[in-house]
Amino acid sequence: MIRLLISLFLLFICTDLKSQSQNREPKSFEAFPIKSEDIKLDGKLDDTFWSDVTGISDFLVQEPVEGGEPTEKTTVKVAYDENYLYIGAIFYDSNPDGIKAFKMRKDAPLNTDDRFMWILDTYLDGRNAYFFEINPRGLMGDGLLTIGQGRSLNKDWDGIWRPWTYIGDFGWSAEIRIPFxxxxxxxxxxTWGINFQRTIRRKMKKFYGRA
Structure with a gap:
């Protein structure tokens, strides 16, 4: 069983969150074990196993006003089998025509796009982590995060993983498979550390996983 700790100190790409999260206790949950033959990924989260996985929906606004309740709902689920970690996410949007997804080149900065970002601290040391992000069209970005006297993101690292995304009248959704x-x-x-962040570009808002 993989136990995951949602802790805001993992968002150390955001200096203000790092300082504030040190006063927060991490919230833990267990990733849901599944059988690999049950899986058909297409970004829609319509495989039956997802209905058994407890979702994380208590996100908070990070920007423009930190700590507020988000205007759009986000649900993230985590599962695994013997070979892969799976993340499923639904990004509800009351105006799906306003979803932004322009970038098409891997590791391109998503400063114009809606995005979903997550960080995996597999050693739970708060110093090193894997950075991943996607936009609603499935554009991939990844890198290695380190923190010491400062912080850095090395985007020369290219992990082997794959996202599937889907845009519908509810918003957009994603299924992600990361090989162990x-x-x-x-x-x-x-026990790993993990955190999530969603950006709705037209609203200039970022939501983060609550700890």
Whole structure:
């Protein structure tokens, strides 16, 4: 069983969150174990196993006013089998025609696009982590985050993983598959740190996973 800790200190790409999150206790949940033959990924989260996975929906606004309630709902679910970590997310949007997804080149900065970003701290040390992001069209970005005297994101790292996305009248959704072999971690411990962030570009708002 993989146990995940949602902790705001993992959002160390955001200096203000790092300082504030040190006073917060991380919230934990367990990723849901599944059988690989149950899986058909297309971005829609319509596989039956997803209905058994508890979703995380208590996001808060990060920008423009930190700590407020989001105007759009976000639900994230995490599952795994013996080979892969799976993340499923639904990004509800009351105006799906306003979804922004322009970028098409891998690792392009998503400063004009809606996006979903997540961070995996597989050693739970608060110093090193894997950075991932997608836009609603499935554009991929990834890198290695480190923090010490400062912080840095090395986008030369290219992980082996794949997203599937879908845009509908509800908003957009994504299913992500990350092979365990693309990540370094201690197999003797099943506790990782994880955090999520959603950006709605037209509203200039960012939501983060509540801790």
């Amino acid at each position: 072999h693309t990540l370094n971690f201690d197999p003797k411990t099943g």
